[in-house]
Amino acid sequence: MAETFLSIQNVRKAFGATTVVQDFDLDVGRGEFVSFLGPSGCGKTTMLRIVAGFEEPSAGQVMIGGKDVTNLKPNQRDIGMVFQAYALFPNLTVAQNIGFGLKVAGVPKAQAEARVVEMLSIIKLPEFGARYPYQLSGGQQQRVALARALAPKPKLLLLDEPLSALDAKVRVSLREEIRSIQKKTGITTIFVTHDQEEALSMSDRIVVMYGGKVEQVGTPFEIYNKPATKFVANFVGTLNVLEGTVSNAQSGRVRIDKKEIAIKSKLNGSKTGDVLSLALRPEAISLGRRPGNDATLSGEIAEVHFLGSVIRVRVNLGNSAVSLDTFNSPAAPPPMVGDKAEVSFKVGDLLVLEG
Amino acid sequence: MRVARIWAWITFGIGAAYFFIPLIATLEFSMRMRRGEYSFDAYRIVLGDERFQATFGYSVVVAIFTILLGVLVVVPTAYWIRLRMPQLRPIVEFITLLPLIIPAIVIVFGYIRMYGSNSPLPFLGSARGTDVLLIIGYATLALPYMYRAVDTGLRTIDVRTLTEAAQILGAGWATIIARIILPNVLIAVLSGAFLTFAIVIGEFTMASLLNRPAFGPYLQNIGANRAYEPAALAVIAFAITWGCMSVIQILSRFAPRSASAPAN
Numbered sequence: 001m002a003e004t005f006l007s008i009q010n011v012r013k014a015f016g017a018t019t020v021v022q023d024f025d026l027d028v029g030r031g032e033f034v035s036f037l038g039p040s041g042c043g044k045t046t047m048l049r050i051v052a053g054f055e056e057p058s059a060g061q062v063m064i065g066g067k068d069v070t071n072l073k074p075n076q077r078d079i080g081m082v083f084q085a086y087a088l089f090p091n092l093t094v095a096q097n098i099g100f101g102l103k104v105a106g107v108p109k110a111q112a113e114a115r116v117v118e119m120l121s122i123i124k125l126p127e128f129g130a131r132y133p134y135q136l137s138g139g140q141q142q143r144v145a146l147a148r149a150l151a152p153k154p155k156l157l158l159l160d161e162p163l164s165a166l167d168a169k170v171r172v173s174l175r176e177e178i179r180s181i182q183k184k185t186g187i188t189t190i191f192v193t194h195d196q197e198e199a200l201s202m203s204d205r206i207v208v209m210y211g212g213k214v215e216q217v218g219t220p221f222e223i224y225n226k227p228a229t230k231f232v233a234n235f236v237g238t239l240n241v242l243e244g245t246v247s248n249a250q251s252g253r254v255r256i257d258k259k260e261i262a263i264k265s266k267l268n269g270s271k272t273g274d275v276l277s278l279a280l281r282p283e284a285i286s287l288g289r290r291p292g293n294d295a296t297l298s299g300e301i302a303e304v305h306f307l308g309s310v311i312r313v314r315v316n317l318g319n320s321a322v323s324l325d326t327f328n329s330p331a332a333p334p335p336m337v338g339d340k341a342e343v344s345f346k347v348g349d350l351l352v353l354e355g
Numbered sequence: 356m357r358v359a360r361i362w363a364w365i366t367f368g369i370g371a372a373y374f375f376i377p378l379i380a381t382l383e384f385s386m387r388m389r390r391g392e393y394s395f396d397a398y399r400i401v402l403g404d405e406r407f408q409a410t411f412g413y414s415v416v417v418a419i420f421t422i423l424l425g426v427l428v429v430v431p432t433a434y435w436i437r438l439r440m441p442q443l444r445p446i447v448e449f450i451t452l453l454p455l456i457i458p459a460i461v462i463v464f465g466y467i468r469m470y471g472s473n474s475p476l477p478f479l480g481s482a483r484g485t486d487v488l489l490i491i492g493y494a495t496l497a498l499p500y501m502y503r504a505v506d507t508g509l510r511t512i513d514v515r516t517l518t519e520a521a522q523i524l525g526a527g528w529a530t531i532i533a534r535i536i537l538p539n540v541l542i543a544v545l546s547g548a549f550l551t552f553a554i555v556i557g558e559f560t561m562a563s564l565l566n567r568p569a570f571g572p573y574l575q576n577i578g579a580n581r582a583y584e585p586a587a588l589a590v591i592a593f594a595i596t597w598g599c600m601s602v603i604q605i606l607s608r609f610a611p612r613s614a615s616a617p618a619n
Binding site: 052053054073074075077079080081083085087088089090091100101104105148149152158 | 512513516517519520521522523524525526527530535538539
């Protein structure tokens, strides 16, 4: 990570008796794009609002660029923010909206106008300066909101679920645009979302939150492939959870549905008889035996879902079941419900879940 | 369906007749000053009367200051209640309704007792001071209308998010209210302003008991002593009110449209 630019230290926030954020610690490097990911009510937006200055933390500190801003008002923090509901000023044109922060800051008119033109070209709406917000689509409004936030060249950019009010197609194109503008400007950015795909595709690092606490901080690769807790594993991506009983701790053998497999390296001190939650991503499981896969389980095909390029198959394994994805091939017919099937995987892909 | 439509038109016709017949009768009567023919003599006399011009001019000036005072008090209050203290809304709404419950005569007697020339705030010690007291009194009388108009206007915008968006861009409270909130509730403020104007122009009790040369006491005086001129004045008053309503309608076309329902 580059030099720390934003530092959130031991932040706690309570509304009356309800604690919504607890023990939040995070250092964000200069120019880094960090996402706060979690379900509704996990405290991610509250944490973002604390950084913005709209909420006062009950305890802890927020430092930006080495300066303690915990007690500064939002208009003294030099932060740009994009809101979920666009929040463009309806009485101002697009150009006036973008130039609002510059005008408030007392930037000379000619300089401000040049900056507005530059921002309009960055968001690819150079002809839209004279329009009013109600004359724009949702995606265009959000791009204007982004330009407005970036125009005064803030030190930090906060994005509060900026894509959730948009339709799926616009969401995908806009997230690419946001990321590319962020890279171009090099601005340190915090992005709040409940959409794992957005977080995984856009972020340098992800902070997964649940119940007001940080569950895991890591790169998208780490969060997806090495989830630290059961919650992260379940929340990020699709997961098959199998229950296994340690049959011989010494030799590292675990029994899953009457079949024993060796996972010695993953036992982490479990004792014989302990019950473990073992997780596998659908893409880590193959239908049938495959070279390189060192574990095999037998079962019966319970469901087949044709999803276009991919076919999702659910296989019953006695007391448990797994879902796996196979690529659609026009030459090979899809498996049939009721067929006997074997599934294979690499033991190395098994995740032993904690917490 | 057809029967329902007929009944709707009958109901509309009765309502319109109830409203228009007295108005037409008043108009017709106001034009009968000359025997045997219609004329605008009553209007000529009223509009040419120096007292009409003086009292109407005085009331217009008082109305303008009342509107300014009302806007300065009500807009920040309604905004703050909506933004930070929504739990106080029922209390504030009750307070703003009090002028409808307490008669103007009670308020003005309270003023006379409180602000006499021997009191610590001797508003009544000078003509200008009495004018100020009259403006404050009128702002109080107009409070129910002004507050409701502004509050309804604030309901149509996302006050909290717009405030936060402006704050994060560096704006202070004065900038937020003057450049973001007020322009977005301008039509609502204008509605309140015209209602205030209508109240001030016709108000009698306060102006009379505070002995100010306002239009209300002049209307009463003319009504008690002349035959055709009061009818002409009533028609003029209607014309002014309708003019105000037309202005509201025209201005509402220029109101900033909500951004929450964007084009596709």
